[in-house]
Amino acid sequence: MTDKIVTRFAPSPTGYLHIGGARTALFNWLLARKTGGTFILRIEDTDLKRNTPTATQQVIDDLRWLGINWDEGPEIGGPNGPYFQSQRLDIYNKYVRRLLEQGKAYYCFESPQELEKLRKEAEAQKKGYVYQRPAVLPTEADVEKAKAQGRDVTIRFAMPDGTITINDLVRGEVNFNSAELGDFIIIKSDGFPTYNFACVIDDYLMKITHVIRGQEHLMNTPGQQALWQTLGFGEPPKYVHMSVTISEGGGKLSKRERPKTLRKAIKAQADIDLNKLAQVGQISIEELNAFLAGDSTPDMPAIEAIAEYCGVTLPEINVVDFCKSGYVPEAMVNFIALLGWSPGDKKEVMPLDELIQCFDITRLTKSNSLFDRSKLLSFNMEHLKLLSKEKLREHLKAYLKAVNSPVAQADDQKLLHLIKICEGARTLADIENKCRFLFVEDDEIEYDQKAVQKVLLKDNGLEMLKIIRERLQDIGELSEEKIENMLRGLAEEKQVGLGKVAQPLRVAICGTTISPPIFDSIQLLGKERTFKRIDNTVHKFS
């Protein structure tokens, strides 16, 4: 019998979960679920400067939204806790002492500035920089002395000589020369462990069997493996270094893209009131100028507020962005899974359980893949069709709440009805857009000028509207059927297409040329409100 597979997702809490992180989490989760193994969530909060207090919660919320649950970790605990690295300092220290005593780790006293200088010098000679291990390792007395002088004290791992071979489950053997890797820091001057150290200790203690992570970690693996062996931890975990997800703009899909898009958009608009923008984003004009010059980046809320004010659509990067754009988690998971992996047959659109069923870690692609939003959109539509009505309604409900839509007033039954008449929608946002007119006040309709010109003014649409109003008066209790008969009859009588009748009515009730089928729309709005809107429209544009 083979041992149970244990995987983990180990994010550092620096903000919302982004697509790359979601994909890493997903593959680890899929492997665990496929094999009946354990999936652990571990928070790598060893960088005091970068961590934000709310980030852990954001990551947790995003994972839950995606449907990725963990067997051990924050909120639920487990036998290998704590699951926050910042709470495991004494554990790391124990292993550091062991290495120190064996002369396999040693103290260093260089400041970051001094190291930077050495690095620059190596660069100037076109050589890669490696830290030079002193012939005689510093003693505890040296540490005391350095501390007394106010110097930084760090601890480095003494990398053993020779070639390090890592065996990647999808890439095969990859070789590294340990002399080129150098002795890396395992304990920072603030006493916290570095990623490369804490990760090894925790993977060992948590009995992780498979480490699936991005290609950006490939260069960390030999050092971690050497550490693993030096500590006598036995057989290292199996490694998989996934391909990277590339953005449509080229380069790694990164959160920098959102500010970048906004900057470009603002610069493209010639006459724009910068003071107003700063005010909208609640930042100073200096900060705004620094941002436009590319010198700094304000916080996300500021970016988003300014973008909304300018009417600029920011590219989605974080999981929440997609949520707010009306994507459904089932589609996200399905799409992300197919980025750098394929089941091998022709199946693409799959529900979660099927995804788990056919998952095979060795089928990961080696090459990077580009994040194609139009394919995601298509997947989202397919999943909207696949989802049960109840599940879809729950998603829609959560979405409406998240974007603070007036449609949120609708009760469960109404929501189901709206979903039905919006069949063919590609996102939840499509449904919201189409149905919002039902939930705004009759005299707060915003008219789309193009629609008004084309449908109401050019083609005698207003006259048609008046006739429709009269006919509507006559048909008594509204039903889709009666409305349809009336409108079709009218079109036939006037020898025109149904569009000539339906479009003016549509613009009158919702201000745009886009709505659910006109018969359903009128029926839902009701007679009184329809009349009111027709009257308002006729009055306004006559």
Place this chain on the structure above:
RNA sequence: GCCCCCAUCGUCUAGUGGCAUAGGACGCCGGGUUCUCAACCCGGUAACAGGGGUUCGAGUCCCCUUGGGGGUACCA
């Protein structure tokens, strides 16, 4: 600069030496359907980066070139 990874339609991919006139999906283009948007139906376009080997035979194996990506931190 140095280290490492990768390379099939525009994009995601199938392909593990003969099943291949290279398959699917998204996109795109053309047509149909239609009260708007979307959906839906039919059809079409389009790829093995280049050059050397190995082999009876190469998208598939090897080498070089080129291109893309990642890393090069007291970040993770």
